[in-house]
Each structure stands twice: as C-alpha cells, then as structure tokens.
Amino acid sequence: MANELMNTQVEQAWTLHAEQPEAAAALLRPTAADLAQASAEQQQAWLRAAEHVLLGHLADAVGLAALLNAMPADQTARARAAIVLAQSPQAEPEWQDLPPAERIRAAYNAVLALSRARDFAAMSSLMDRCQAWAQSDAASARAWAATANNVAGDLRYYLAVGDVEAAVTMVDAAQRARSAWQQAGGWLEVERADWQLAMCAAAAGQGALALQAAQDCVRACLANEADDYEHCFAYEALGRAAVAAGDGALARQAHARMAERVLFLTEADRRYADSCLLALESLIARLGV
Template sequence: MDFDSFLDRAWTDHAEQAAAVAERLIDPGLALLHQEDQVLPLAALALHVHGQHLGRWAEGLAFQQRLAALPLVAPEGATAQSLQRFAAVLRLAGGLADERTGLGCSDAARLTAMAAAALGVHDIGRARALLEEATAAVQANALPDADPAVRALAIAGNNLAGALEDLPVRSEAERALMVLAAQTGRVFWARAGSWLETERAEYRLAKTWLKAGDAAQAHHHARSCLDIVQANGNVALEHYFGLEVLGLAQRAAGDEAAFAQTVVQMGVTFDALDEGDKGWCRPTLAAFEP
C-alpha cells in the first residue's frame, strides 16, 4: 500500500473506526512516510482523530512530537511550524497547557478555533467558549478575509456542527452549540471561501436545523443552498445534494407533495452526474424512493 492509498482509506474509515485508525497512524502510517510533504496530511488526520473523535490529548501530542522528530522534517521549516501548532491545539483542548500568550492575534485566534473543533463533543462548555473567543478576536481586530484565522473559524464551525449532528441525541446545550457552530461556519466560509464553500455551509446549516428539529429553518437554508448553486452554473453534483436536503426538510415538515416533486428532480439531476459520482450518490436517491 502506498501513502496516498493509506490516507484515503484512513479518512474513509476514521468516523466509525477511530481507535483502529489511530493505531494505523503508527503502523503502517509512519513507515509509509517518504517525503516531507506527506507529513502534514498525516498530522492533520491524527489531530482530527486523536482530538475530535477520541479526545486522547496526550496520545495525540506524543504522535505530533514523533512526527516533528522525523529526519524528513526540517527543524525550522513550515512543516515543523504546523506540527508545533497542532501540538499547541492538543495541549489547549486537553487542558494541558495554554501557549497563546505572546502570540499575535491571528495566530492566537487560529489556535483557539482549532482547539474548539478538536474539543468537539468532549466538553461542550469549553468548546463553545473557545469558538466564541476566536470569533470575537477575529471581529475585534478586523482580520482580513485572507487571514488563516478566518479560514480556521470556517472549518471549526463546520466540523463542530457535523460532530454534534452525529450524536444520537443532544442536550439543549449541545443543540445550541450545534446551531452556533453551523452559523459560524456559514459566516466565515463566506469570507474565506468561494461560492462552493458558502453553498456547502448553507447545506450544513440545513442539516443542522433538521437535527435541531426546525424544518422551517432547514427549508430556508436548503433553498439558499440551491439559489447559490443556480447562480454559479448549476453544477449537477451540488444541485443534487441541495435537492437532497430540500427533500429532507419537506419530508420533516410533512409536505409530501413537494417532497415527491423534489425526488423527481433528484432523479433528473442524478442522470446528469458524472459516471464516477453516480455510484456513491445512488444510495441517497434510493433512500428517498418508495
């Protein structure tokens, strides 16, 4: 197995097999590293798995430090700096240390946002506090759209909302944070991304409101998602999933006639998909059809 195949498989498996993937990061993961540009993709996966999925802060920190010690990594290079940031995120999220003192606003806000995402479902109170702190810092200091902290908040909002959506049930505090996180993702993807990321943030918001039990809000954001897609060339794959979340909102609202029409539209859009996309998109349509 080569590194790229290993990484793709690990990302595919990590949500349902997080502990097993954490073991595979070491063996065979480390042995498959042959060049420096492979280190950060592995480190990012490790941060996500050890943090958001497992909450194993010390274990994650040890792995990041092991990567930093590899001969492949130039001690003062960009990869080493990113690994130091990942380690600081794990320390902050895990309550091991707060290394933000002395950092500039951008670096501190970026680290804070990443720690909020890493905390995920493990400590709702701290995750919310960190997300709000990072948001306030970016806004108070008028950081430009291209600043890495803006993108970090967009990613953190999306990932945190997704993690909370995956819970089988949610407390009121978890529901509130899920909505806040999805809204944060939408605000900051509009600044840090293209129409594509903004549209997908609307999709995330629609899914979030469905999990929150508000079909009307879900319908509103599904429509916004589709409006953005239509304004930007009506890309078939994006249109397809916009219709999916619209159908879910219609079904949740009990609007069977509108739902049936949306399913027909999904079928038409499915036929326009690239052949490579049809295989993994087919189950979504099949779940809607009688």
C-alpha cells in the first residue's frame, strides 16, 4: 500500500509541479520515509521527481540533500552532483564515474536552480561547461541538446513581461539547442528546435529571428512530409513570429493554416492545439493591424 501511495504521489507531483512546485514538494517529502521499502524503479522515479521539483523549481539544495539521506548512496550520485553544481557552478563534484551524458543531466536541474535565483551569469557559465562535456560522444551530444532545449522552454514558460535579462538568456539557450540538434539529431529534432527558437524569439520580441526560425520550421515540415501535428505547431510558431514582427497579414495566414491542421489531430492533441490556436488568435487581435 505504501508503494502504491508513493506511485500516486509522484504522479501527482509531476502534474502539479509547473504551476505549484511547493504543493508538489509537499507530496514528495513524506514519501521519502518509505524509500527503503520501495523497489529500485520506484526509488528512481521518486528521485527524478524530487531532484527536478526541489532543486530545479524551488532551488532548495539543502532540502533535497536532506531527503537523499533516505536513499542508497549509490543511486544518488547524479542528484548530489546537481546539488553541488547549483551551489557552486564551477565546482568539480564527486562524479563517481558518471559519464559525460549523466554529468550534463546532473547540471540540468542545477541550471534551473540558478535561473530561479536569477544568477544568469553563473547559469550561462554552467551551460558552457555542459556544452564542452557534450563533445565526448553521441550520448552526451544528445543530452546537451535536450538540456539546452528544456532550459529554453522553462525560461519561456515563466518569462515575465519586460524581463530583459531572462529573455536574453532564454534566446541564447534556444540558439544553443538549435545548434546542438543540428549536430546530434535528425530533421525532426532540428525542426522542433526551430519551433522552440521561434517561440522564444517571439516571446522576447525579436521578430526577425523568430520569423527566420519559424519559416525554417515550416520548410522542414513541408520537405519531410511531416504529419498534421508538426505542421500545426509550425504554423503556430509562424503566427507568433509574425505578431512579434508586426506582420498582421502573415499572422492571420499562419492562424488559418494552423486551424486547418487542427481539424485532423487526435482528440487529445486537438484539445491542446485548440487552446494554442485561441491564444494565437488573441495575440493577433491585440496586434490591431
């Protein structure tokens, strides 16, 4: 029963964490006492959630370190490295033979913790280190590309109007991700990196950069006969980029193309796409051209 409760609370924590990280942490903390009786798989599921919520969202390195004492030491190397990096980005943690890809994954939540503290200089410095580690092998290259993309998406999700420093860091992360996926991925990863870059640049008010990335995204979908889902969100990016560039006609055209593709999505995807379509429509209306 305790294990079933742990599974449920970990799932609920993931559901809540973006909007309510404190509530997510409150679900995870009590279950730490049951970790000794949990399976290795459950322990790792709990650890991934705890590391991301407490460190990545709440920047609570001390709280996470205390909870890790309930777990076998050999399972917590990455999380402990992340704690060290969040507190001192230039440190060399006790890596315990972590390969470069795992070092990059350890740094991911440390990077997020630094962003919560608005230490963007240290955050960028740690991302530089990740980029250097990514030269080791294919696994580390993909880990770095995913990390840079997720950092950009996180900053975009929480970006406040007028926060120039965060916007600059966000666009830099999206550009790093696009470059990394060019080296480490296929057309789909590159296309989605273009989508992320277009969305981030549009959110930062960089219309020209956003348009370039969005148009690359649309071209990739056309060239590779992408499905309706990819086309739908490529046109979302184009619409938002056009709004950022002040091109009302192009924004409305992109909105129309997106609406056409939404009709062919599965029910679950369509619900989400419809909300994105309405958000784009609202942005176009506020543009007033």
